[in-house]
Amino acid sequence: LAKTTQPVSMDSYEGQEVNITCSHNNIATNDYITWYQQFPSQGPRFIIQGYKTKVTNEVASLFIPADRKSSTLSLPRVSLSDTAVYYCLVGGAYNQGGKLIFGQGTELSVKP
């Protein structure tokens, strides 16, 4: 069962690139890595998912090294509206119904 570790909090300024790393030493071969964003009083929202190497979409990039024991969410040019809590999720493949274990979350604060 993959246990995930993330920094508790991070600070940044508008326009900067932010990188949040999640450690998951016990990741299984068939586990995917997924990142979610959560604003206060709302449920988490999907950002990006990957298995290995690099994935990019319109809002973020996800970097996964060859050993897959960590992953880095990259948010380019953050704005004040990116202030939120970011969670990584490892495992819980749909076909296998594994436990859906989230990291403790990283509280990102973006300042003007």
Add this chain to the structure above:
Amino acid sequence: KAGVTQTPRYLIKTRGQQVTLSCSPISGHRSVSWYQQTPGQGLQFLFEYFSETQRNKGNFPGRFSGRQFSNSRSEMNVSTLELGDSALYLCASRSRGQGNEKLFFGSGTQLSVL
């Protein structure tokens, strides 16, 4: 498509009571999972239901239970409420695709136990 709907939005109960929370998934989604969120503990996995069967469970006492109906709607029940059960309870649904298949979360039910 309508999103994941959770009812009620807020709930106040007293110790010893029981509570039932409801979750309606996105149409066509057969998997529903439940989470407890507290300020100090983050998102804690409670259980996941798929086609009316619980296929995985987190580390919570037996007071926490759930079920899923044939239309994929799910309910979660907590019996003999304790003060520590005060939390935001979230449910999420997902459907078959590639990998984990992304979770779609509801806005949650905020439970306060007095």
